[in-house]
Amino acid sequence: MTYLTTTDGVEIFFKDWGPKDAQPIVFHHGWPLSADDWDTQMLYFLAKGYRVVAHDRRGHGRSSQIDSGHDMDHYAADASAVVEHLDLRNAVHIGHSTGGGEVARYVAKFGQPQGRVAKAALVSAVPPLMLQTEANPGGTPLDVFDGLRTALANSRAGFFLDLASGPFYGFNRPTETVSDGVIRNWWRQGMMGSALAHYEGIKAFSETDQTEDLKTITVPTLVMQGDDDQIVPYADASLRQIKLLQNGTLKIYPGFPHGMLTTHADVINPDLLAFIES
Template sequence: MGYVTTADGVQIFYKDWGPKEAQPIVFHHGWPLSSDDWDAQMLFLVNKGYRVVAHDRRGHGRSSQVSDGHDMDHYAADAAAVAEHLNLRNAVHIGHSTGGGEAARYVARHGKGRVAKAVLMSAVPPIMVRSATNPGGTPIEVFDGLRAALAANRSQFFLDVASGPFYGFNRPGAKVSQGMIQNWWRQGMMGSAKAHYEGIKAFSETDQTEDLKLIDVPTLVMHGDDDQVVPIDAAARLSIKLLKNGKLKLYPGFPHGMLTAHADVINADLLAFIKE
């Protein structure tokens, strides 16, 4: 556990567990959470002998609540600062949701010679928002609604997201976990409202088509087909067509937060891919 200072003076919190000589597995968390969202994966893989590293994005978790830089370029540069500080090489970078966009931009622009493999899980690339060139995307009005809800009552908004679509708890017959809901809310409320507000634009409007085309390491794309947050047809099914060396794994009935809701399945598949 420690901090690294970025080129623009931001303090980025990170965890670094396991043997320093082991292969590093680097995790990139989703919006509006923190590195704590990867607890199940980090504990599982550190106990398999890997070095596991995760940081809190700027404005999230325990990192600095700075005013600026809440965009995919800064997210990736901050991840690069952590990787360089810890001299991480032959690393597997795993990103969930917004963290999938961060991981994709990091690998494409900063990862040359440092990255062995990548995993994009329930990830936002290539681009979420609907446009003339992306007719299957989500209308901008949906993201405007997220911003309005966050600005009006962030605490209630975060409870509603975690209690409903994020884990699929709004589906008939779903087994609801209050612990998951409270932990999601806890992580979100640790961060900055401004970072979360501006992060909505970053995860929804950043076109990462070229990032995906530049990635040449083996890349596993994992997505649940009941993802109500990042719909599979506009994300994973498009991303796999752009990757040079990609493999798509679909999960019937799994929600957006499948890394927590179905950690046993996800962990086994991550380990298998890392070992390939």
């Protein structure tokens, strides 16, 4: 397996497939998953001739279960360490959910000043701010996130099974076909990681205000989200993202769930390809 070590001693696992002289696509996974959540997309774009890269966030998957740095700044810095280690240039960065926040912080803070980023895509992403505040009255109340923390602390295995079986993929909707394999794979990825990283990650994805990150991004950015996203409400996410981005394109998918990358890969992958090749 391939790893790099960050400046603060964290071992970050990463995948790097495809021709090393091809345009790279870098995938940033959501909470509480791993690089494996992108396998369908990585195989799809590999077959199209791209170099595909994905890493496990610190505390997630096969990366170190360290007890510090579970915040958006460290997430972005770790992503930058992967990019620097592989010397990726002209890359397209695609982030799902919390990974979308990671992409926004990375591109704003590390990618654009170095000219390493060609485009970005935010998929069912958490920016600009999930938490309900006086300045963000349409956000999600704090007690919802406190409930997530309590459920995780009381029974992480049961909590993760409930999420994967229900709202994450929309399997609680009568229109969705439930996939036991998808549920098991989500649970497998989640349970590989650190309970502490997942617990502290809830604060990172819900309370990090990324308004300025979005305003700073100048590269073409595709915003994609389903209007039946039960995890990240689209009205407070993608509809606000597109107003803050300087060069954004918005695609809303009727009836699609939070985990649409998996349940509707046949639609999402070609749309991502069309954006990358435009």
